[in-house]
Amino acid sequence: MNLVYNVVFFLSLALHASAQVPSKCGAPPSYPHTQIEDMKKGISSHVQKVLYRCAEGYTQNSGIRSIKCQAGKWTQLTMTCEKKNCGSAGELFNGYFQYMGSFYGDKANAVCNEGFTLKGMEYRICKDSGWSGEIPTCEEGGEPQVLPAEVTCPAPSVANSVKLSETVSVYRVRDSVTLVCSEGFLLTGAQQLTCGPDGQWQPELPLCLPSVGEITCNAPNAKRKMLINGLKQVYRSGDSLSFSCKDLYYLDGSNTVTCGVDGKWTPSLPQCTRRCGVPPYLSNAHLSDCCRAQADFGPGHRVRYSCALGYMRGRGTYYSTCVSGRWTPVTLRCERKSCGSAGEMSFGHFVYTGAQFGDTATGVCNEGYQLVGQNVRNCMNDGWDGRVPVCEAVQCAKLPEVVNGEINGHLEPPYVYSTVIHYRCRVGKLIGTSELYCTKDGTWSAPPPECKDIKCPYPKVQYAQMTRGIRMPLEFGDSVTFVCFRGMVMNGPGTVTCSLDGTWTPALPTCQYRRY
Numbered sequence: 177m178n179l180v181y182n183v184v185f186f187l188s189l190a191l192h193a194s195a196q197v198p199s200k201c202g203a204p205p206s207y208p209h210t211q212i213e214d215m216k217k218g219i220s221s222h223v224q225k226v227l228y229r230c231a232e233g234y235t236q237n238s239g240i241r242s243i244k245c246q247a248g249k250w251t252q253l254t255m256t257c258e259k260k261n262c263g264s265a266g267e268l269f270n271g272y273f274q275y276m277g278s279f280y281g282d283k284a285n286a287v288c289n290e291g292f293t294l295k296g297m298e299y300r301i302c303k304d305s306g307w308s309g310e311i312p313t314c315e316e317g318g319e320p321q322v323l324p325a326e327v328t329c330p331a332p333s334v335a336n337s338v339k340l341s342e343t344v345s346v347y348r349v350r351d352s353v354t355l356v357c358s359e360g361f362l363l364t365g366a367q368q369l370t371c372g373p374d375g376q377w378q379p380e381l382p383l384c385l386p387s388v389g390e391i392t393c394n395a396p397n398a399k400r401k402m403l404i405n406g407l408k409q410v411y412r413s414g415d416s417l418s419f420s421c422k423d424l425y426y427l428d429g430s431n432t433v434t435c436g437v438d439g440k441w442t443p444s445l446p447q448c449t450r451r452c453g454v455p456p457y458l459s460n461a462h463l464s465d466c467c468r469a470q471a472d473f474g475p476g477h478r479v480r481y482s483c484a485l486g487y488m489r490g491r492g493t494y495y496s497t498c499v500s501g502r503w504t505p506v507t508l509r510c511e512r513k514s515c516g517s518a519g520e521m522s523f524g525h526f527v528y529t530g531a532q533f534g535d536t537a538t539g540v541c542n543e544g545y546q547l548v549g550q551n552v553r554n555c556m557n558d559g560w561d562g563r564v565p566v567c568e569a570v571q572c573a574k575l576p577e578v579v580n581g582e583i584n585g586h587l588e589p590p591y592v593y594s595t596v597i598h599y600r601c602r603v604g605k606l607i608g609t610s611e612l613y614c615t616k617d618g619t620w621s622a623p624p625p626e627c628k629d630i631k632c633p634y635p636k637v638q639y640a641q642m643t644r645g646i647r648m649p650l651e652f653g654d655s656v657t658f659v660c661f662r663g664m665v666m667n668g669p670g671t672v673t674c675s676l677d678g679t680w681t682p683a684l685p686t687c688q689y690r691r692y
Contacts, residue, residue: 201245203361206335207394208445209234209257212358226250230257232304232331233280256397259447262302264497264504271314272495275476278302279428281330288314303346304331329371335440336361336384347371357384383438393435401425401448411435421448426474450501455479460487460510461494473498483510486533486557515555519564531555541567544593544616569593572614580604580627593618601627605652607676628652632674639664639687650674660687 204212204226214227224245230236239254265273265284270292273284284307285299296312308328329347336358347353351371357363365382372378385391393411398404402425405418415435421427429446436442451472455463464480473479477498483489492507518526518537523545526537532555539551549565569592584598591597595614599606608625615621630652635642637658645656655673660666668685675681 201248201250203336203358204243205250205253205394206439207253207255208396208441209259210253210255211333212336212338215358228253228255230255231333233260234258235260260302260304261500262307264499265300265307266311267493267505267507268311268314269493270316272478272493273300273497275497275499277428277475278499280304286312286314292316293319301328303328305346327373327375329375329377332369332377332381334381334384335438337363337382349373353377355382361385385438391437391439393439393441396441396445399448413437413439417441419446425449426451428475449475451475452477452498452501452503455496455503456506458506458508458510460484460512461508475499475501479503481506481508483508486513487511488513513555513557515560518553518560521564521567523569524565524567526553533557539565539567544570546570570614570616570618572618572620575612575620575624578624578627580629581606581625599625603627604629607652628676630674630676630678632678632680635672635680635684637684637687640666640685644671652676652678658685658687663690664688665690 201223204215204223207228209231210228211231212226213229215223216225216227217223225242227242229241234257237256237258239256241253241255243251243253260280262278262280262282264278265275268286268288271286271288271294274287276283276285278284280302282302283299284302286294286297288294292314293316294312295315297309298312300307300309300311302308327349329349329351331347332353332355334355337355338358349371353369355363355367355369361384363382364385366379367382369377369379369381391413393413393415395407395411396404396417398407401422403420403422405420406416408415411417413435416432418432419427419429420431425448427446428449430443431446433441433443433445451474453472455467455473458481461481461483464482467473467479475498479496481494481496487510490509490511492509494506494508496503496506512532512534514532515535516531518528518531521539521541524539524541524547527540528537529535531537535555537553537555537560539547539549539553541547545567546569547565548568550562551565553560553562553564571593572591572595574589574591575597578599578601580603581599581601584600587595587597591614593614593616597612599610599612604627606625607628609622610625612624613621632650632652632654634648634650635656635658640658640660642656643659645654647654650656652674655671657671658666659670664687666685666687669682670685672680672682672684
């Protein structure tokens with residue numbers, strides 16, 4: 177009885193111990209654009225957890241970057257890596273960048289406008305750390321001074337391999353790298369590579385092929401914006417897939433890929449990037465004729481802006497390029513054209529609302545002058561319209577002749593503003609204003625005078641004598657004064673004046689004896 181119990185006890189212990197031994201999963205799988213960063217082993221010295229990272233030139237998009245060995249199978253890696261986008265290569269004044277693309281490994285060629293020469297690097301390359309080199313310059317005239325770009329090699333990306341040497345971001349000429357394959361893979365090719373003067377690894381990159389089992393390629397990560405033809409459960413060497421993008425998206429890469437003998441898709445899987453929509457609005461500017469009716473543009477498409485009528489380019493770039501679904505900034509500033517002075521006006525001046533495009537200048541004449549011509553000038557695209565108006569002096573009509581009178585001095589028409597005329601009588605007395613002047617309204621300041629020969633009869637008052645105004649003849653306007661004899665009293669005014677009707681005004685007085 178005890179023997180049976182002991183046997184059963186030890187068998188249960190053995191079964192329990194065997195259950196605690198982790199299953200072996202074999203070599204970890206490879207995934208597009210990834211590299212194995214670390215492999216952690218369990219108590220049985222088998223790899224139980226693998227940590228991945230995105231290959232150089234790629235960035236993590238989503239998902240978890242580790243897999244585990246469970247029940248003899250590796251869990252699926254959910255991390256996805258997208259090719260790094262460097263965006264704009266910068267602003268090249270008096271020139272522009274011609275993009276081959278803006279993703280890792282793409283080039284942006286520097287192109288100067290006509291009349292300018294390039295000084296500096298002739299192109300920039302999208303690296304893991306961004307665009308290589310510094311932005312060149314476009315200088316007016318002179319000979320180009322193009323510097324050759326630094327020769328570098330791309331990161332030696334070999335699926336299912338691990339670098340023994342230190343990982344760096346830039347590999348220059350004569351740099352070396354030593355590669356070994358991950359567990360379960362065999363190296364086919366050279367183990368040590370050297371960066372050559374042509375930017376290529378020497379000898380060519382090796383392959384890490386599975387030591388056992390069938391070679392397959394990983395399933396592509398399907399996205400809603402991408403259409404894939406040829407999907408299946410397992411992709412073997414020689415299988416192909418075709419790709420297209422939905423509306424508003426543009427295929428960046430090859431539309432057909434094939435599963436290679438190394439378990440990698442050749443060429444690499446493409447991506448769908450959004451098309452740029454309508455270019456941004458720019459104040460006081462408009463697009464060139466080629467692009468006004470177009471609604472969407474593909475990557476690398478460039479549009480040109482011009483200043484609107486009446487505006488001139490002040491500063492900034494006037495090109496915009498579609499890069500990664502966005503238009504690069506346009507710094508063009510269009511400023512209103514200046515017309516300067518509208519001209520000089522004799523006997524007048526201009527009143528301005530301003531001296532730039534759209535402003536007006538109104539001609540105003542001085543007092544006594546009237547404007548001849550268009551009084552308003554407009555600041556147009558090519559300067560002020562019309563001509564400078566003229567201010568002419570206001571004229572008064574010729575006065576009729578005055579009977580028995582004449583103008584004092586010789587004065588011929590025209591009688592312009594502020595002209596003064598003096599009248600005098602040849603016969604008789606001057607009735608009215610002797611001095612007239614031409615007013616700002618073109619009228620005389622008063623009617624012309626008259627010359628009249630008016631005489632009054634000799635004034636005789638009984639018992640009185642004249643004390644003032646004693647002369648002959650007595651004419652219009654003359655006055656005489658009477659004084660009664662002693663002892664007499666005067667009735668009425670003592671002074672009378674010769675009036676226009678030839679009578680004395682007021683009536684002549686009388687002298688009577690004083691009553692006591």
